[in-house]
Amino acid sequence: MESKIKRIHQQLLSKEFTCVSLVQGKLDLLQENTHNTVNSLLIETALGLAAKVDIKIENGEDIGLLEGIPFGIKDVFMLQGTLATASSDLLKSYKSSYTATAIQKLLDAGAIPLVKENCDSFGHGSSSENTIFGAVKNAINTELVSGGSSGGSAVNVAKEFTIFSIGGDTGGSIRQPAGFNEVFGFKPTYGKISRYGLMAYASSTDCVGPIANSIEDLRIVLNIMSGKDVRDQTTYGSEEISEEAIDYKTSSVKTVGYFKNFIEADAITDEIKEAFLATLEKIKASGIAIKALDFFDADILVSTYYTLAMAETASNLSRLDGTNYGARIEGENLKDTYSITRSEKFSEETKRRIVGGNQVLSQGFSDAIYLKAQHIRGQISAQFSKDFTEVDLILSPVTPGAPPKIGESLKNPLAMYLSDAYTVGFSLGGLPTLTIPKGTATGLQITADKKKDAAVLQFANFLNDIL
Structure with missing residues (x-):
């Protein structure tokens, strides 16, 4: 299991290079890059921390595995004293007054x-174009979108501008x-990971997660960030995932499921479909059974997710009115000030989601739309519970098609x-889901039942070996 984190750790200890030179090299790459991945660079902070690591190494002191490892942060996380813009005009000058729990745990580990990384404004988008800093360009083909909303984070890892990055996933924004x-x-x-200090989009599906170039690096970072947090009551205590626990040679996976309606959908391209079916055949040839599963149609999943997500974002963003946070445009009275500030400073996509959310929550519509979506969400969760009595894991394409221009x-x-x-169905179910860059042109998703994150990483190692 190759790990860039472990390799750099050993190189620092053996003094192949200094931590300052490592960090400076990455900062230079970020500064020169033409993919629009950077909202702000943390130059002084990064070099100051790197110098302290070098002093420890020079003095013969032990350093932790993550100590001195450079990483990126999607610009929807709080990091005290730094800009937290959410790639929005409203917060373009806003500075964090505290640090997100997940980020603090990484800082504590050294x-x-x-960098604060470019993304769709407030996480509203699937392409990282909805940003005041300009569209993030795909790492492989700059004419294509990078995906979203954590586009800057994914591109920085792909180009090795950062060793890993931390993104937020509400309906697929990491995957x-x-x-x-x-x-x-x-x-x-x-x-599994605290949302405290992550700007809320849809609180019931928002997740913090890592993006990296290896499964082992995901495991290392995941272990650091996980755990109960008194400031986020949805968190739970979880055991550390050991390296042995994700060794696929000890896997007990007997049956892998897939949703046949995903593969039979009109939206899926021939290229994605054929590659996915070929992957299933390779898994079958290894002795693992494949089972086709019935699931909700894609339009039902998307409608349910966006009904709930828009409702929650309308509620969460109601606090951004120019009074306590961000920019403010004065009107003739307080109500006028609110209206003008939000109209001028929110992006078109954010306004679209706020209006949609207020609509489904309004009197006369909430019973017919919002409560119905909540009911369907319950059915989706029940379906997952049933499926995981029949299969150990579920495999699916990440997207039905290639990245658009x-x-x-x-x-x-x-x-x-x-x-x-x-992607959205697994978010509604609160399930652990991993994208690996193999199997189709846009990768594969591996999903397990709740709290079986180690099983996902373990099967990812298996697929990484056979594909």
């Missing part, structure tokens, strides 16, 4: 933050850009929403 840029992206079980998604928001068809 990891070095380099889809990971697939588009051929890296590993993990959405853990809901509640930059500009296309902005012209057709509905097509952008439908591109999330294969």
